[in-house]
């Protein structure tokens with residue numbers, strides 16, 4: 001009994017579980033760098049994306065608590 005070297009799932013016969021093996025297959029098919037680039041592009045936000053998210057979140061909170069109306073009245 002082993003733990004998958006990628007995700008830690010308990011496995012019995014190989015070093016990589018079936019789900020992580022799908023990722024390995026994709027790396028064999030497309031290359032490691034292509035798969036890594038896709039994962040980073042999809043799941044990791046760059047600074048511009050983070051700032052956009054923060055700005056949107058702040059605007060949502062401002063609308064929720066009504067700060068915009070209050071500051072305009074002052």
Ligand SMILES: [Zn+2]
Nearest residue numbers: 004007017020
């Ligand atoms: Zn795994």
